[in-house]
Amino acid sequence: MMVTTPNSALSRFGMAALAPESRVICTxxxxxxxxxxxxxxPVDYNERLGSLVHQARDILLRKIPAPEGYLRFALLLADFAVDVSNPGVGVSSDRLVKTTRKLTDALRSEKNPYYAVVGGGILFDAFAKLHLDIALLINAEYDFAEEMLALVDRIQPDQIKDENAGNHGEYEKLFAYTSLFLGMGQVGLQEKLTAGRCNHIREALGLIQTVPSPFFRGRGCSMLFSVLSAIGLDGMIFDDGHDFMKDVLEYVDRDDEINFPLRFPQPISPAYVKIYPRVTMLNAxxxxxxxxxxxxGHDRLAELRPLWAELEPAEKMHQGLYYLIALxxxxxxxxxxxxxxxIVDDLVRFLDVVDPGANFFLNGLSHAYxxxxxxxxxxxxxISDRAINRIADCFAYMDATPIDRISRAYPFAYDLNALGEVGEAEKLFEPRPTYGGVSAFSWLVDQFSSEGHAEGSRILMLGNALIGLGLRLRGAENDTTPMFDHLAKRLGWQRLHARVSSM
Known part of the structure; x- marks a missing residue:
């Protein structure tokens, strides 16, 4: 049995049918x-997918009965998106006001300003996609956009607790701005970014030089630059007295000379460290x-070919989508x-070669890609049904090290997002022999430490996956926004269409 896509446009036309948003931010x-x-x-509303979002919420609440901050926000927003999208549920104006207040209060209670600001960006983006009135967030009582912009100042450098702790610079602040810029652009608030007490675009661009690693600088700036193009403020990258694109490209070019040491959860080839910032910058x-x-300076596409050839199978699985979208x-x-x-024929063959349960990062994330x-x-x-079942069952075997065990939520979020997009999310919520007769999601959450403290921010990725599932129910016709349509028109991007089913 083979997996069939719920998106008939993609099945007929491939990447020529991608919405402009998916061409800009694809992975x-x-x-x-x-x-x-x-x-x-997005797809038309269906009860089955909506019930999975509610089911996931209930399972998480049994393990973490009083979620705080970002997780509370994510569960609220996922639920809210399902209900707003459901034609059988009339969301009253009173509920809109009350739920918006709960969402903003949850973000205000988040102790980490980075997650609060990212949540703010997601909230604005969701308002655009659900066609909600921005006056719920910006009114005579409060201006949530200004509140989030001010909160960026509280994000401190080098706070990421991972293998490269202490070596990120202002990477998190740069990404918080990226999220907030995207969300505010989606609801037409670009003017707030350049007016008032400071020019926030200039401030974000000024953070670039604080990120010391060519790998992180290239990868992070690729998203900042892409978002600035999407919101129509990319002139500040090039024409505001300094060429930031040129700077970043030249910095990445010097990665051998700079020789900045990086650590990853699993061994990574030098080619992987080189290709990732280069291919994401090409898309920018x-x-x-x-x-x-x-x-x-040189042919940046030509330099990718030998790097691609040097990648290990699992690394190609990670980088193939970036490469194809950029091309x-x-x-x-x-x-x-x-x-x-x-490329795709090779990548699909790797599904049988690369064990998704061998580790949480390199192998664990690869199959979703x-x-x-x-x-x-x-x-x-x-993609065979066997491959989908292998993904659904892999978490039971992801226990080689303590870091693999506490990080399972990270690849689970990737897989929930990917399987949801192809109509297979239920595989993660049905009883499976691998997990002793419970679902993969129930088993995953049951393995969490008390209140999820040991897993920490990994659990928040599950929140992002659930928000994504909820927002996808807004209707197949709502697969773009005026901001992204304007970008596509400006770039001359043509798009082939076909009606999307409600799977």
């Missing part, structure tokens, strides 16, 4: 880890419309690789 990393552009590939170049930067947006697929299938890569290229029929 699980930017959505599940950074909360950017949640709820892509495409989204800016200034494609001459792709050959500035598509630059109009270079036929010139560089001939056809999408050349392949499901999404096959979906967006219209080749989901290459």
């Amino acid at each position: 699980p990393w930017s959505r599940m880890v950074r909360g950017l552009s949640l709820g892509q590939y 170049i495409a989204v800016s419309g200034r494609t001459s930067y792709a050959t500035m 598509h947006n630059l109009g270079k697929i036929s010139e560089e690789i001939g056809a999408e299938r050349v 392949i499901v999404e890569t096959a979906m967006v290229t219209g080749q989901l029929d290459a």
Whole structure:
């Protein structure tokens, strides 16, 4: 049995059918880890998917009965999105006001200002996608946009607790701005970003030089630059007295000379560290419309070919979607690789080679990338039901090290997001022999430490996945917004359409 896509446009036309939002922000990393552009590939409301969001909430609340801050916000917003999207539920104006207040209060109670600001960006983005009145967030009583912009100042450098702790600089502040800029642009609040007490775009661009690693600087700035292009303020990258795109590209070019030491949860090849910032920056170049930067100094596409060839199978699984989207947006697929299938056929074969349960990061995240890569290229029929079941069962075996055990929520969020997009989310919520007759989600949550303290921020990615599921129910016709339509028109992006089913 093969998996069939709920998105008939993608199955017929492949990447030519992608909504502009998915061309700008396409991968699980930017959505599940950074909360950017949640709820892509929407479908018409269906009770089955909506009930999974409520079911997941109830399972989490049994383990964490009094969620605080960002997790409380995420569960509230996921539920709210389901109800607003449900034509059988009339959400009263009184409930809109009360729920908005609960959402903003949850973010105000978040102790980490980074998560509070990212949540603010997600909330504005959700308001745009659900067609809610922005006056609920900006009115005579309070201005939530100004509140979030002011909160960015409280984000301190080098607060990320991971393998590279102490070596990130202002990476989190840069990403908080990126999320907030995107959300505020979606609801038409771009003017607030450049007027008033300070120019927040200049402030964000000024943070770039504080990120010392070429890897993190390139990857992080690719999203900042893409978002600035999407909201129509990309002129400040290039034309405000300084060329930040050129600076970042040249910094990434010097990565051998800079030789900044990085650590990852699993061994990573030098080619992976090199290709990731380069390919994401190429997509930022495409989204800016200034494609001459792709050959500035040297041919930046040509340098990807040997790097791609050096990647290990699991690394190719991670990077394939980035590579294909960048080539598509630059109009270079036929010139560089001939056809999408050349890469996708290889990637799909790796599903049988790379064990998703061997570790939480390199292997654990890899299979979600392949499901999404096959979906967006219209080749989901290459994904077998066996492969989907392997994903659903892998968490029981993800226990090689203590860090694997406490990090399972991270790959689970990726898989829930990917399987949801292809109509297979129920695989994670049905009883399975692998988990002793309970569902993968129930088993996962039951393994959490008391109140989820040991797992920490990994659990918040589950919140992003649930928000994404809830927002996807807003109706197949709502797969774009005026801001992204304007970007597509400006770039001359053509799009092929087909009616999306309600799977």
